[in-house]
Structure formats: structure tokens, C-alpha cells
Amino acid sequence: MLGRTFLLGVTVVIQFLLEATLGRVSYVPSLIPLVLVYFSVNFEKLWAVDGAFWAGLALDLLAHQPVGSSSLALLVGMYVAGVLERMTSSEGVFLLTGMAVVSTVVSDVLFVLLASRPLGSALGVSMLYTVAMRMLLTAAAALFLFTCSSWISGLRAGRAAK
């Protein structure tokens, strides 16, 4: 539990650094939904709720965004991802990737709507393009991460069987 909390904290810091540097000139993947999906599916379901809330809060404070906007966006995104998980019959890497992508899209759109002043003023074609690019990058990162994770898990299982 402590290790995963630390890992989530590191992810928040990395996400903040990415947003504050590369995110200003280009597009960056959304790593927090990816990690939250992985934790919630493989460990306790509470990660989808508590992790989203506190990670979003920390990210807002770090990035000087309206406090609570990332929390709310991540919570809704994770909830929609959970609904997707319940509705689908697939499993494995592609399910996790799909959940991460769905939660990223939902949370990004919601965050832009909540963080812009006046509310919702940032909604436009350019914002949708940014969300689409982030979605693609997140999907690529999720595929890579979950594939590596699955491969490592398989190796461990094979060694344990021997």
C-alpha cells in the first residue's frame, strides 16, 4: 500500500513536470489515469476513488490550477472507466488500455471545462485536438506499460511454477 502510494506520488510529480515543460510546447500523455486504472484493477478498487481524489488535488496544487478540478475530472473519468469495465467482457492489456484511454478523454475534457474561466470557455476545436493527441499518447504509453507489466508478471509466474 505504501509503495503504491509512493508510486502514485511519483507519477503525480512526473505528470506535473511533463505538463510544466513539454506540455507547454507539445503534447504529453496522461499518466495518472493510467496508473490509477492499473492499481484499481489489479489491487484495491479504492485506488480509483481515493487515488483519483488525492492525486488530482496534489496535481492542482502543484500546477496552480483551480483546486479540485483535476480531482473531479479524474473521479468522473475513473467512474466512466469502471462502467466500461463492467459493460465489456474482454480482459487483459486491451481492456486496461481502453479504460485508461476512456478515463483520460473524459477527465481531460472535464478538466478543461472546469479549469477554464469563465467555465467552459476553453471548449473548442483546438482543445478537442489536444485531447485527441493526449489520448493517442496515453494509449501508446498504456500499451507499452501494460504489455511490459504483463510480460514481467508472466515471467514471475513461470519462475514460480518451476
Place this chain on the structure above:
Amino acid sequence: MNATGGFGGRRGIHGRFFRFILAAFAVLILGPFLVSGLGSWLGARFTGIFFREEVSSREEELRNSLVMLMVENSILREEKMKADRYRMLLGISRVEDRKAVPARVLYRSEGMVTGTMVLDRGREHGIVENSVCISAEGLVGVVSRAWESTSEILPITNPSVNVSCVTWPSNAYGILQSSSNGSLEMVHVDLAQEVAVGDMVFTSRFGGVFPDGLLVGTVTGVMPGEPGLAMRLSVEPAADFRSTGEVLILLPRDGSGNRVP
């Protein structure tokens, strides 16, 4: 991987989701107040624990330095004004090799025409009657009486003071007098001279009391004289008699005083 069961469908997780969403929504609404208000209160309340001693002494030191610098700046500015004024006075005094005594106007009696000025320098400083008084702007008047440590100046606006003057560049000679209304007029000016408004008026080498070349004023009007053979010039004095505070007394050639460098 253990990807079994959606967390959106479970009742416990479902309720927890909505509670946290409500909490996030509340934070979003109250966030600005919490961050600014609570942050300010916490800062004001607890910053002093760590920084009070150091900040207060440092602030006090900086405040004292600021006040000292402001006072010093004010003094230096005043000294600069004085230096500029003295520089101009000394520049004017170089028109002739005379001894000069700087003086300050103590007070002036009322009236532009018959009023006088009293200076803080007198006989013990070498000032004698008929010494010439000038300011940075130009000729002020002549010493009418000198006591031990003070002296009285008759300004050129006084009717009893006549100054032999010359205009420049028209080079017309005349006598500067004060009219009954206090304005200065230059009379007995040759009609043949082509004097124009704006010509400058200086003391001439005639007369004996005033050294030549001292700026007196500017011609503001040209009028024919009553006899018809001379003309009168209206003259605006260069010196401002109401605000003159520091003057230079040019002593007669045989007077005592400090030589102007």
C-alpha cells in the same frame, strides 16, 4: 493481471465515488476561499514563529536606512540648488574684477516701489553704502545703508534709484527709472536708435555706481517720449524681487571683502 469485475457497479464503491465527487466539487467551489483565506490566515498566524525576530529587526534596519537616505537625498538636492545658484552668481560677478560678499535676504519691507530689503551682512563684512547688489537673475539694487552686521538694499524699482543702462543689440543708452506704478522705464533714449521689443538691457559704463555689463532686464515696449526727441522703453526686470533670497554684494573698488575667484 486480475482484471475482474467493474468497480462502477459495486454499491460500496459506487457510493464512495459519489461522496468523493461531491467532496471534489465542494473543494472546487470552496477552493479559492480555502487556499487564499486559510492560506493567508495560516501564513499570518505561523510565519512569525520562524521569522518574526529576524524579519522585524531587518525591517527596522531597512526602514531606518530608507529614512536616512531620504533625508540625505533632500539635503543633497538643496545643496545642488544652492551650488547652481552660487555658480550663476559667481559667473555674473566675473563681469568685473571686484570684491564680492555673498549675503542672504533677512526680510523685505512691503511695497514693490518703495520697499527695501535687509541683508544679513553689514560693515563688519566690508559692505558700505553704494555697494551693488545682484542676484543670479540680474541686478537687484544698491546698498543704501549699512549697519554693523546688516545692510539695507534699495531695489532698482525704487524711484530714488537711477541706473545708466544700454540696450543690446540695439546699443541705445538711457536712464532706468521707476515709474509711479512700479514698472521700470528707460528714458532719454535716442529716437534714432532702432530698439526692438525683446532687446536686453544691461548697465552701462556711465554712472559711476554700477559696473557695466550687469543684466537689468528686457525691453517689453517702445514708446515715444513727451518732448518728442527721445523715447521711453518699458523694461521687465530680470530679477524677481519677491523671491530673491541669496544675493551677492559687489563692493566698490576701494571696499573690503572676499575676492571672487
